Amino acid sequence: MQRLGRAFRTASRYSTAAPAESTAWHNPAAVLHRANDLRFEHHDLPEEIPRGYVRVGIRALGICASDLHYLHQGRIGKAIVDRPMVIGHETAGQVVALGPEVTGLEVGNRVALEPQVPCWHNIYPRAGRYNLDPGMKYFATPPVHGALARFVDHPAYQSFKLPDNLSFEEGAMVEPLSNGMQACRRGEVKPGKSIAILGAGPMGLNALACARAHGASRIVITDIRDDNLPLAERLGAWKALHTPMMSPAEAAQQLTSLLPPYGPDTVIDCVGHESTTQTAIEAVAPGGIVVQVGMGKDRANFPVLDVVFKELDFRGCFRYTNTYPICLELVSEGKIDVSSMITHRFGFSAEEIAAGFRCAADRLTATGISSGCLWKLSLINSNKALKSRASTLL
């Protein structure tokens, strides 16, 4: 297993030259055939780039817990991998070709890809909530192909130019950061409000960074493990609390005593375990907002009376809308440090992809909860000779 680390990163960081010419659209990709059957093989690209689309050479991609879930279970809920699907959705790259009628982008532009393409005729997109579109096409949600490939075709309007001082890695990190942004919007985070974030995994850390950007200062973050708590403090948590083996009542009590008089105004649950949902509802101040980001069991036990008596808003949070421009700006201005959340790096080859997913999975097993993994990136260096034969990775 080869870790390429900083040297590789520096070399490719600020390159704006177009990638080297290779054989016409030879496109190796990480393709999930079914659970535990991830193959490094050629993935066809359309003959012609669709109208309004650009072809992007992928340069950085992050692995998310959902990618791991599809890998190990072959499904998430009703979304089932029943035919080969390219995996991966947190990505940035460089425009290598333009489809017809593309304005605003040129070959060579460095872009972050917002991985969703709504159908604008549906009610939700028209009302501004395109994340809820039932007709949504989302990278690596079956049957839509993802982006862990050499090239991906994507609508130009969902490909956002990276500011000059952003690396491709930081561009890819805008995707998970967007989830944090959406959570803060749903939670109405603003100056003067006290915030509790449950879970210091990637989702919690991104929510924390965004909460700071929204002007909140009294932010408490909790986790049953203490690994990420120092990082949480660096990212702006006022208090990072280790809460092992606590009942929801105990955890809620801790939060209320830290955030008097009535507890946090907004609680963002980035774990999604029944116990954290309960903690959130018990801890939040009357009239407050609980944002459910973490995804656990489908059915959970729920202190409904608390929701009634305290007039709580219990709000789901799903993906995001219209977050890319603001997230890129925040990272570019140095207001959010996403690089600190990147812990491991891998290259783009059969072996390295396998190693990357194993590393992510190890971290997952260690925490024992469904949404705890450290970030990993696959860096795709188009100058490398790439093997084209299919190979089973796992």
Add this chain to the structure above:
Amino acid sequence: MALNYMRALQKVAKSRLATCSAVTSSRGYATGALPEAVEPAVWRNPAAVLHGVNDLRFEDVPMPDRLQDEYVRIEMKAVGICGSDVHYWKKGRIADFVVTGPMVIGHESAGTVVELGPNVTNLKVGDRVAVEPGVPCWHNKASREGRYNLCPDIRFFATPPHHGSLAQYIDHPAAFCFPLAPNLTHEEGAMAEPLSVGVHACRRAGVSPGKNVAIIGAGPIGLITLLAAKAYGADTIAVTDVKEDNLSLADTLGANVALLQQPHATTAQVAEALRTALPPFGPDIIIDCAGFESTMQTAVQACVPGGKVVLVGMGQNEMKLPMASASCKEVDLLGSFRYANTYALCLKLMESRKVDVMPLITHRFGFSSDEVTVAFDTASRASETGAIKVMFNMN
């Protein structure tokens, strides 16, 4: 001119619309660029085409051979005339939108689907539909946030250079065509357009039970906003105007107070009258459907502290307003422009009879050269003709 008009009027009184058979043209149809006006033996697609100030012609506008992806072809059945149509006819422009080439007029419309383009799934041939006239580009910030009425590149019927819908046929995206329930007429389908303006104003204003609403201007927009405000549950609604013509209709349509302004009343006096008409404190919401300096001054003065003034009417662009007063009262001044995501609701309101738009249709015409002339003239002299909504019935 008067003689021609009289002749046209006589023809209209005597005859009915001659049916025109439509034959699909082999020529292309570029927006804003119409073929030279000729008198074909067979009309393919008769339409009312604005060429310039006071130059509205009844001529053929051929349709493309093939429909675009996800478009449908609609045979128009009912088209209403709006004040903006009349304005383009009389002045050739509204603000920066200038009629520089022939443009089909009209945008309040409903018809029947006659042909489906590729990949249309929500409609079938024969469906009766109301047509939402503005098609945004979805990629800009306003559209992405759900406020597609503010899309800078929106293609809106009869806003230059885009063609409107006062024609026998139009092609339109299926996603912007809304099926009519069996108990709705095509005329009601066409009325969904002005009703949408009223609904959007009520949404902007936050009209709801417990709110007193004053509507300034009892023209077509003021009256339709009255209907929308009732549907939104407004507590007490006062409608005011300088002319008494439409105030009795406002009364019939359900205004709690119909206030006729005295000829030399000051804005302060009108404001006071509105406050008295809507106890205990006056209007929480004022919707200005006239849009003049005097009406906006009245609105700011009349509005309850913490209330909202919504400007719908487009009378004057620049006005002197008591802004310090607005500021100290924390009165919000809100613009309201067209509408977004209103058509489904408007059709439901009419279908369930919560809103009855029919009393607003005062004049009806068929679709011929002479009738177009008379209809537009009728609409443009509303104070003499008593016209509120002039409606074409076609095919």
